[in-house]
Amino acid sequence: MDARVCEHAGPTLLLKAHRAAYKVRAFMEQVTIIGTGCAGLTAALYTARANLNPLVLTGTMPGGLLTTTSVVENFPGFPEGIDGYELMTRMQKQAERFGARVRFGTVEKVELGSKPLRLTVDGEQVETQALIIATGAGHRHLGLPSEEKLEKKGVTYCATCDGALPMFRNKPLVVVGGGDSACEEALYLTRFGSIVYLVHRRDQLRASKIMAERVLGNPKIKPVWDSVVTEVLDVAKDTVTGVRLKNVKTQAESVLDCAGVFVAIGHAPNTAIFQGQLDMDDNGYLITRQGTATRVPGVFAAGDCVDHVYRQAITAAGQGCAAAIDAERYLAALAR
Ligand code: NAP
Helix, strand or coil, X not given: CCCCCCCCCHHHHHCCCCCCCCCCCCCCEEEEEECCCHHHHHHHHHHHHCCCCCEEECCXXXXXXXXXXXXXXXXXXXXXXXXXXXXHHHHHHHHHHCXXXXXXXXXXXXXXXXXXXEEEEXXXXXXXXXXXXXXXXXXXXXXXXXXXXXXXCCEECCHHHHCCCHHHCCCEEEEECCCHHHHHXXXXXXXXXXXXXXXXXXXXXXXXXXXXXXXXXXXXXXXXCCEEXXXXXXXXXXXXXXXXXXXXXXXXXXXXXXXXXXXXXXXXXXXXXXXXXXXXCCCCCECXXXXXXXXXXXXXXXXXXXXXXXXXXXXXXXXXXXXXXXXXXXXXXXXX
């Protein structure tokens, strides 16, 4: 999982009880789940209720990307909305109530050609009969050298995590992107910045109608259409002072002063450790068949590491449920 993104949320609360306790056990797990976002924790709930005593490994971002969101307004059952972190904490508690063992651990290596399946978790071996991959996705980067050099010096990928920092207070801020994430970031940042420029490469937002209307109706947000960031300034000063923009229609270049650049241009799946062992598409999304099965018997996948179409908390949760049921049926067939 992407270690670059928001480290503020998960470990402190989600793992308090377990941080010290984790030691990989010598015997074989029935089912191991990698990831504790919506897909992973729903899979944990279902496999726990099926008495499979799942081992659930958090990776570096316990609770997943939703812990970096402020209010989740479209998860059914919460008419007033719910804080993303709170939602994930509740999901974890619900899974633990039925016996899921959530442990802090990052999977470094998988050996899916063996039976049992083998994982290396923080240097230790885990053997498991079934595996549910719910590793989610990390923030996509612009790919500019200046962006990389100024990361954490004004360039960030999470407004909820970093927006309130003193360096951004009452300063002009830039959000890059045109989807729901960019809109959400821009709206959140209006609390802190003097003005929020929303830099988008087209002249129309990709975001849902309700989010687009909120953004375009907010006097503190100024859209900058048809524009891409070509450089984050100023590497020589070791801090963000602005962005160099190019208008993609006119090719005109300009500089926009700002104290922070919040990149919200989508996500990339966290699937590098499965390269060469599981089928994936050109963008690294895992390919499943017949529900959540991968090409390796006993290995199932769910959520943002598979789904590049829907990518919602509720669809990830649904896929986590399906993966749990598929894993349960696989284990039942093995036992017969
Ligand atoms: P997204 O919908 O894929 O949008 C990514 C945006 O970044 C697009 O506007 C895209 O431009 C732009 N972009 C991509 N690569 C770029 C590049 N290299 N340079 C400049 N711009 C670039 O991603 P998202 O906003 O993270 O949303 C992901 C999913 O999560 C969506 O399904 C969304 O509905 C969901 N989500 C929902 C909520 C909510 O309901 N509250 C909040 C956040 C996310 P183009 O438009 O030109 O392609």
